[in-house]
Amino acid sequence: MDKQFGGFIITYQRPEDLLNTINQVFAQSFPPQKLWIIDNSADQVTKTAIQNLNDPRLVYYAVGYNSGPAGAAKIGLEMLTKEGFQWIYWGDDNDPPPYPYTFERLFSLIQSNLHLKVGQVGVVGQRFDKNLGKTLRLKNIELEQSPVVAVDTISGNQSKIINSAVIREGILTSPELFFGFEELDFDLKMGSSGYLSLVDSRIFLELREKYQRAQFERPVYSKKSSNSISREYYSIRNLLWILRKNRMMVAYWINVGKSISKMLIGFRFGWNYGVLNMNIVFKGLKDGVLKGLE
Structure with missing residues (x-):
């Protein structure tokens, strides 16, 4: 065959x-x-x-x-x-x-x-x-x-x-x-x-x-579902790992800054959501900076 x-x-x-x-x-x-x-x-x-x-x-x-x-x-x-x-x-x-x-x-x-x-x-x-x-x-x-x-x-x-x-x-x-x-x-x-x-x-x-996305514009930040917010850890961590591995250091530091901003922006959607979001984003940021891909 x-x-x-x-x-x-x-x-x-x-x-x-x-x-x-x-x-x-x-x-x-x-x-x-x-x-x-x-x-x-x-x-x-x-x-x-x-x-x-x-x-x-x-x-x-x-x-x-x-x-x-x-x-x-x-x-x-x-x-x-x-x-x-x-x-x-x-x-x-x-x-x-x-x-x-x-x-x-x-x-x-x-x-x-x-x-x-x-x-x-x-x-x-x-x-x-x-x-x-x-x-x-x-x-x-x-x-x-x-x-x-x-x-x-x-x-x-x-x-x-x-x-x-x-x-x-x-x-x-x-x-x-x-x-x-x-x-x-x-x-x-x-x-x-x-x-x-x-x-x-x-x-x-x-x-x-x-899917009526011909004129779609990505929002700057939107509230995430409980399933999506739990995945935010991997998104932040993995992107930082990939950027550092590929020596895209300007992009790396920009995304470190964006992650810090995300920890604060989440409070726009209430205290409970803000605390949950902050903890997940902080963990992703911490592991993204302190660990990495070989």
């Missing part, structure tokens, strides 16, 4: 979402030949659900502990590269491809750019400002002017498909990040080695229209 296209989906205790995503992945007009399920769950529910499908295209792998998206992605990338697949879909259990033709369009993009050193493709991406240490939204006019646009990073929930040549060069995710910015860390490594990240402009624009 010509192993052109395989994939993996990272999952953690969401078997119903996972089964829906698997169905949509295999319903693609150009589906992966094999699909690994990298399971971070502690129980057997997901394993049983996969076994009940009795689909020879599925391979189940239990990590044995919660390695986070960063650890699970490393496992998936290594396993599929070892199996000899040329292109690797990196998926999340609750984010299926947006359209039935998504993978077909992305492989058409790959075939049209064989003369370039393409490291990955996807449906939505961002640029990264190395001076400010933040992602930048592409303007609509950029997407309208070209069918393909080069970006700096593509999230794992955006039909991210990796060239296994990248993995064979030793470029992988950093498991110690656990959760948050693991794609940015990986993509910056890839970019430093000369690989391009390309997105399909047509799908990008279609998704902006579908």
Whole structure:
């Protein structure tokens, strides 16, 4: 078998979402030949659900502990590269491809750019400002002017498909990040080695229209849900680690300052929220400054 296209989906205790995503992945007009399920769950529910499908295209792998998206992605990338697949879909259990033709369009993009050193493709991406240490939204006019646009990073929930040549060069995710910015860390490594990240402009624009985000402006600061605020620790810590590792020191100190500001801004939403926010942000800032990536 010509192993052109395989994939993996990272999952953690969401078997119903996972089964829906698997169905949509295999319903693609150009589906992966094999699909690994990298399971971070502690129980057997997901394993049983996969076994009940009795689909020879599925391979189940239990990590044995919660390695986070960063650890699970490393496992998936290594396993599929070892199996000899040329292109690797990196998926999340609750984010299926947006359209039935998504993978077909992305492989058409790959075939049209064989003369370039393409490291990955996807449906939505961002640029990264190395001076400010933040992602930048592409303007609509950029997407309208070209069918393909080069970006700096593509999230794992955006039909991210990796060239296994990248993995064979030793470029992988950093498991110690656990959760948050693991794609940015990986993509910056890839970019430093000369690989391009390309997105399909047509799908990008279609998704902006579908979700009414054509004129979206990111708010300076907004109140977070209880689930989101707990993740703020990883966002702050991991971004500081990545910036320092890549010697983006101006951006590093800017983000240290922003984190200090966040500790105070949270009190706009009440005392209880402010104290919770301050404690989480402080811990992320402390670990982001005192620890780091190797």
